Amino acid sequence: MSIILTEQTPLLQFEGKVHANLSVTELIEKALQRNEATLAYNGALRATTGKFTGRSPKDKFIVKDHSVEATVDWGSVNQPIEPAVFEKIYQRLLAYLRDKELFIFDGFAGADQTYRLPIRVINEYAWQNLFVHQLFIRPTKEELVNHTPEFTVICVPNFKINPEEDGTRSETLIAVSFTHKVVVIAGTHYAGEMKKSIFSVMNYLLPEKDVLPMHCSANVGEQGDVALFFGLSGTGKTTLSADPHRRLIGDDEHGWSDQGIFNFEGGCYAKCIGLSQEKEPQIWGAIRFGSVLENVVLNEDRQPNYDDSSWTENTRAAYPIDYIPGAVIPGTAGHPNVILFLTADAFGVLPPISRLTPEQAMYHFLSGYTSKLAGTERGITEPEATFSTCFGAPFLPRPANVYAEMLGEKIAKHDVAVYLVNTGWTGGPYGVGKRIHLGYTRAMVRAAIEGKLKEVDYTTDPIFGLHIPVTCPEVPSDILNPRNTWTNQDAYDQKAQELAQLFHKNFSKFSGVSEAIQMAGPKK
Structure with a gap:
């Protein structure tokens, strides 16, 4: 042939x-x-990838x-x-x-x-x-x-x-x-x-x-309101965008043109370690005949064991986007109303949600702070603090300023609200604290998208300068300020300063950035 x-x-x-x-x-x-x-009990095809699980x-x-x-x-x-x-x-x-x-x-x-x-x-x-x-x-x-x-x-x-x-x-x-x-x-x-x-x-x-190409997921509401979710693997893009009350446009990769946004893909590639029907019903239901399970352990009856990480933390499910009820086909929509930068903070010091000024939005987009989660790359066995420019540095062939300038222009032109969302740790760093409850994160994201966080009072974090809501619907107020969740608040201050210094060190590599954006980072 x-x-x-x-x-x-x-x-x-x-x-x-x-x-x-x-x-x-x-x-x-x-x-x-x-x-x-192997064919799993739910009809998905389960394959393993040997030593390369990321x-x-x-x-x-x-x-x-x-x-x-x-x-x-x-x-x-x-x-x-x-x-x-x-x-x-x-x-x-x-x-x-x-x-x-x-x-x-x-x-x-x-x-x-x-x-x-x-x-x-x-x-x-x-x-x-x-x-x-x-x-x-x-x-x-x-x-x-x-x-x-x-x-x-x-x-x-x-x-x-x-x-x-x-x-x-x-x-x-x-x-x-x-x-x-x-x-x-x-x-x-x-x-x-x-x-x-x-x-x-x-x-x-x-x-x-x-x-503008973007490493983000996207969904749209009944009124045509579009939300973008930026973040590296494991920060919650797929989980948070698969919202039963909104329609999924795509879970990982999009373009933003003068007409609006569009999905690069025809499917989803979801992490499924710890997956449960209760917490992530749409992803759970999408794993069926035609889906591919990657490195998921099967029990003797071929039931997937999503809690078993003996092969890797980076277990995955691949399925066509139309397996998600109500997904937008083809994956196109208008300009976004809200952008959410997702970070899994292993230090446990960033607020679970904070509102960003335009200058802070550009600072945190260029910084792309998160934690590499176990299994997403070879050799990563526990969360590791990292900075990934534009929340997608491994996939950006051009200089960062090309993408950052395009995003800044589009945010300004379409008056987009931007929030930083920590889906990582609270009450202490990795090993001491715990991951922020998914239900609370969903509620905060929903409030941001629906405009409810425009109506509340804010406090300003003294180190990072982030604007933290005092209240949020369906979320206990005492978790909104991360310092309050630590037993030892002096330890929090020390860890926050440590992370702030990492931000400064990372940002020093950028040249030609305006003073306003440089000053939008943590206090020195």
Whole structure:
């Protein structure tokens, strides 16, 4: 069978079996026949990913050639790989693929047809092809006939890189070539690399079209009021946006154009450690036939054990967005009314919710403070304080100011209210305090979206300058000020100063930021 990977690559003659655009049922049958996965009691397909249960950011590269050399923010996040090195690996990979049984998915990234990216994904595993089938936007039969991919993802877990020969860090490689318009993912079975690689591609391409790409979830109310939820993995984007009283637009990746916002994806990729039907009924109900469970332990009767983290804390469920009742199809909506920056504060000192001035909004967007949660990256076993620029640094190829300036302009133009929401610890740091009750967080978020926090009194935090509501509907007032939740308030003050210093140290790396934004951070 002959398949064109992209317009930039040569015609490949595949000698093995190639299965193009199989149905959900066919892909599940293939995965079971090939012993790739197990069918869980609830009908979901459960797969495991071996030692790679999270992303491998240190193995992620961009080919540094003339097309991107001057526009990519090179460094530890966007690591360069020389064109000659990539080309050698790429040609070896194409030879590897020739006699393999492969699975092809053709679809789109981007619900807005003006800005969507036609993609092709080539997989060694049927279960991974099901994963992308459910997470990206599925074409209609008519669209499939004329589908021409502009970017191709080749995911080959069993193809190993030779560090000594290729000059890479390990046997694992995630590499993007904007000239070849191809992503190579090798040496890792973790399916999340596929979706995040296309997210990175969109993050590079869309600003050229005056569209702001965002690492956020989004939902919309009955009156058309749109809310955005920014935050890294594990901070609650998927959980908080899956609100039974609002319609889900998307759970992870969106663009903001002059017409409004649009989802990049056709599905959701939810963390499911500790998942319960009571706390997260929409996600619970979405895990059924057609869904993919990743690294979830099954009991003897094949019931998923969402409390078992023996393989990883980063257990996941992938499902199409229409498995969420009332989801917006296609995933487009108007301009947002409210933006919520989500952070899982491992220090336990940030308020559970606070209102931000425009300058504070830009400061905290650039800072992107949160805690890496266990399992989201290799080697992370407990929460670790970190700063991720624009709440998505691992996926931003361009300099941070490109995205920050676009967001600031849009917030001002559309008069958007911005809040900082701590979904992390209270009453003490990690190991002493406890995670803020999800029910309270939901109530605070609901109050912010419905405009009820505009009507209450505020106090100003003396260290961070954050505006803390004195009251919030359905939330005990004594938890709103985090200092009150600590038994030892002197210890709180010390820990708060410690975090403030980390903010200052991190923000010192930014140049060309206005004095007003610099002064919007913690007091020195």
